[in-house]
Amino acid sequence: MSPTGITVSIAAALxxxxxxxxxxxxxxxxxxxxxxxMARSEGAPGAVPxxxxxGAAVARLPADLPNPLSGDAGAIQEGRRLYVRLNCADCHGFxxxxxxxxxxxxxxxxxxGTPVQIYKSIYEGRxxxxxxxxxxxxxxxxxxxxxxxxxxxxxxxxKDYHKGLQGDLSGAADRTAKKSGASSMEGQ
Amino acid sequence: xxxxVLARLRASASSWTGTGRALLxxxxxxxxxxxxxxxxxxxxxxxxxxxxxxxxxxxxATMDDAGPPGEWRSxxxxxxxxxxxxxxxxxxxxxxxxxxxxxxxxGTLYGHEGAPLVIGDTMYLVSPFPNIAYxxxxxxxxxxxxxxxxxxxxxxxxxxxxxxxxxxxxxxGDGKLIYNLLDDHVLALDAKTGRELWRTKMDNxxxxxxxxxSAFVAGDKVIVGNSGGEMGVNGWVAALDIHSGKEVWRAHNxxxxxxxxxxxxxxPFYGWMKGKDLGVRTWPxxxxxxxxxxxxxxISYDPKTNTIFHGTSNPGPRVPAQRPGDNLWxxxxxxxxxxxxxxxxxxxxxxxxxxDYDGVNESILLDMPIKGRMRQTLVHFDRNTYAYTIDRNTGxxxxxxxxxxxxxxxxxxxxxxxxxxxxxxxxxxxxxxQRVCPPDIGQKDWEPPAFHPGTGLLYVGIFNICMDLTDHxxxxxxxxxxxxxxxKRYPADGKNGHWGAxxxxxxxxxxxxxxxxxxxxxxxxxVATAGDVVFYGTVxxxxxxxxxxxxxxxxxxxxxxxxxxxxxxYMGPDHREYVAVAAGVGGAAMVSASMxxxxxxxxxxxxxxxxxxxxxxxxxxxxxxxxxxxxxxxHSKTGRR
Numbered sequence: 090m091s092p093t094g095i096t097v098s099i100a101a102a103l104x105x106x107x108x109x110x111x112x113x114x115x116x117x118x119x120x121x122x123x124x125x126x127m128a129r130s131e132g133a134p135g136a137v138p139x140x141x142x143x144g145a146a147v148a149r150l151p152a153d154l155p156n157p158l159s160g161d162a163g164a165i166q167e168g169r170r171l172y173v174r175l176n177c178a179d180c181h182g183f184x185x186x187x188x189x190x191x192x193x194x195x196x197x198x199x200x201x202g203t204p205v206q207i208y209k210s211i212y213e214g215r216x217x218x219x220x221x222x223x224x225x226x227x228x229x230x231x232x233x234x235x236x237x238x239x240x241x242x243x244x245x246x247x248k249d250y251h252k253g254l255q256g257d258l259s260g261a262a263d264r265t266a267k268k269s270g271a272s273s274m275e276g277q
Numbered sequence: 278x279x280x281x282v283l284a285r286l287r288a289s290a291s292s293w294t295g296t297g298r299a300l301l302x303x304x305x306x307x308x309x310x311x312x313x314x315x316x317x318x319x320x321x322x323x324x325x326x327x328x329x330x331x332x333x334x335x336x337x338a339t340m341d342d343a344g345p346p347g348e349w350r351s352x353x354x355x356x357x358x359x360x361x362x363x364x365x366x367x368x369x370x371x372x373x374x375x376x377x378x379x380x381x382x383x384g385t386l387y388g389h390e391g392a393p394l395v396i397g398d399t400m401y402l403v404s405p406f407p408n409i410a411y412x413x414x415x416x417x418x419x420x421x422x423x424x425x426x427x428x429x430x431x432x433x434x435x436x437x438x439x440x441x442x443x444x445x446x447x448x449x450g451d452g453k454l455i456y457n458l459l460d461d462h463v464l465a466l467d468a469k470t471g472r473e474l475w476r477t478k479m480d481n482x483x484x485x486x487x488x489x490x491s492a493f494v495a496g497d498k499v500i501v502g503n504s505g506g507e508m509g510v511n512g513w514v515a516a517l518d519i520h521s522g523k524e525v526w527r528a529h530n531x532x533x534x535x536x537x538x539x540x541x542x543x544x545p546f547y548g549w550m551k552g553k554d555l556g557v558r559t560w561p562x563x564x565x566x567x568x569x570x571x572x573x574x575x576i577s578y579d580p581k582t583n584t585i586f587h588g589t590s591n592p593g594p595r596v597p598a599q600r601p602g603d604n605l606w607x608x609x610x611x612x613x614x615x616x617x618x619x620x621x622x623x624x625x626x627x628x629x630x631x632x633d634y635d636g637v638n639e640s641i642l643l644d645m646p647i648k649g650r651m652r653q654t655l656v657h658f659d660r661n662t663y664a665y666t667i668d669r670n671t672g673x674x675x676x677x678x679x680x681x682x683x684x685x686x687x688x689x690x691x692x693x694x695x696x697x698x699x700x701x702x703x704x705x706x707x708x709x710x711q712r713v714c715p716p717d718i719g720q721k722d723w724e725p726p727a728f729h730p731g732t733g734l735l736y737v738g739i740f741n742i743c744m745d746l747t748d749h750x751x752x753x754x755x756x757x758x759x760x761x762x763x764x765k766r767y768p769a770d771g772k773n774g775h776w777g778a779x780x781x782x783x784x785x786x787x788x789x790x791x792x793x794x795x796x797x798x799x800x801x802x803x804v805a806t807a808g809d810v811v812f813y814g815t816v817x818x819x820x821x822x823x824x825x826x827x828x829x830x831x832x833x834x835x836x837x838x839x840x841x842x843x844x845x846x847y848m849g850p851d852h853r854e855y856v857a858v859a860a861g862v863g864g865a866a867m868v869s870a871s872m873x874x875x876x877x878x879x880x881x882x883x884x885x886x887x888x889x890x891x892x893x894x895x896x897x898x899x900x901x902x903x904x905x906x907x908x909x910x911x912h913s914k915t916g917r918r
Binding site for chain 1: 761
């Protein structure tokens, strides 16, 4: 299989997935040969929907957008309150170290660990059981939840999107994280 | 007090049994069988000649529908739920010669909880999610794949299953392999070809319903139930027609009598369970709709009375302050007409269950003399730590004794048939309760015991754990947990104490006969054989054979992952006896995943025989003759193209 062929497959797969999910990756309008060329480097979503915060005119923002509420103590506190209130804690654990759902304190991110990617996971849901909260929550609440998840230590800073993608941030949080013996796995 | 005595007994028992570390309890019974006697904390072996061995309990089982002695046709092998094999080739004299004969890895890594089935020359296995079925040819070297079937269940179910994307077993009947998919479908395959014959949708995984339960075949009915006690589901058990897959009846375990299938023939033994629509009236208004009472344990069946017995899960939400009342019919057992689903009687083990104790654990159908009178009973080890022996025709509790340490109940009220609750152990929202024992998963979870008709004992993996508990009020949001319990779990005997044990239990007298302490919770099923050997595995991956009479450990083998599945015993086409067990840790055993020694996940079936002999033994260059390739359970490409 030729390199061009691979590019076509990846771009096509992204577009099909994007169309199914109701959003479209931002790509170059100008085709190069038979391929649709990504404006950004391979694997990077060109843009991520960020809900009502961006307004109807700007439905998508770049993947490296920082969380406007990142590090805000009040937002983190409200995010934690929502995390318990919306039953996130029962799935991901009251210590967010994973139960039915994945650990949110480590540096392993199935769907990306930058603020916008975390926002997107909360907004759209994910295939293995994560509900789509975009239907129920205003953008501010999702950013607050994102701020809380960021405060747990495993998230990737927005500017380090590519470092996270290339594995350069792995282990950093684990090296500094406090060890916890508790597990909140449910018992059915 | 108790733990001090146990610790001393344990210490002295170690020196007596060597590797066995068995703990003898109930001195009277021990003397009677000539094994050892506990005096002032010391266990002394009796050297006298072997007396005639006598059953501890006098219990027997009819073991209907077990099939030929060498086969294993259902999860528990028979309708009585005994997990007893009549085979004797492997016995206490030669069990130490067990070696690995062959293995099979199914390529999946969620917890492996089911028992393989062996019918004729074929072994049937089904993986945890994505629930791939395999038929293996036992007559040929390498036990090649005859067929495989990948049903492609929806991945949404993975994140809706509370306790790992497991499957607790599968069933055989009418020439079909029948099992639940995690995404709430029941599937029937042609056992000869693996072709899909029917697939019936039962519920909606988007609302938090999953189906990790083992299907159970009773005559021409397939009995299945739902999971989601933590998700605010409405619990049910249903029967499908084995030929067509069409639903014949469905009974809910919360709600009005019409939903629960309670009619004029419903005769509970105790007065507080009599009355109209108790499945509504023992709840705050409308709370029963999300009240759970799901069904995910093993079913047993009495063909004489055409009755099935099933447990029901905890009430939802798990925060009891939000649902004052007994919350019928959660954390209970039902006897139902297998043909219609009509309830004959019920008994609630833990009224107003405040700790997620559930009542889903299996019932084992045994007949035994109690106070001089032969009774037809069911024996049930509840997560609440009482082991019950109950008249299975009336629902009368005959024996109720704790099989492990607990502190939530101060005793059993024989007049009402209710456990007495220590008010200090009742959770209040926002207040952290220290050291509630057992925690939510109980001192025994769903892992099934085995019964030996010779010893009259039940063999069961148990826990020895407690929790610190904080309740948080919860709102019902479909598809999310309706839960609210924040817990830290730890051993009852202190930080470095053992989390579990394997015990022998006399169900007629409600007493423990021996105990083997284990570092981790014992979440393995057990199997007992006429060779007087009992097999079980540990979460850290030791597969053990013990003497059914004494609890002496005769053999142990370390597997590649932990055992939370159910061992079986069968006779191969080569007339050799085999013992098979899956190594694939997961499920509720993951609560101890941060402990030293916790093994990696795995997905390998290990099969043992004396000296490791198998159909490939005398073949110079064994080769695989298979018509089918394995599935690719990660749904990746099968190769570069």
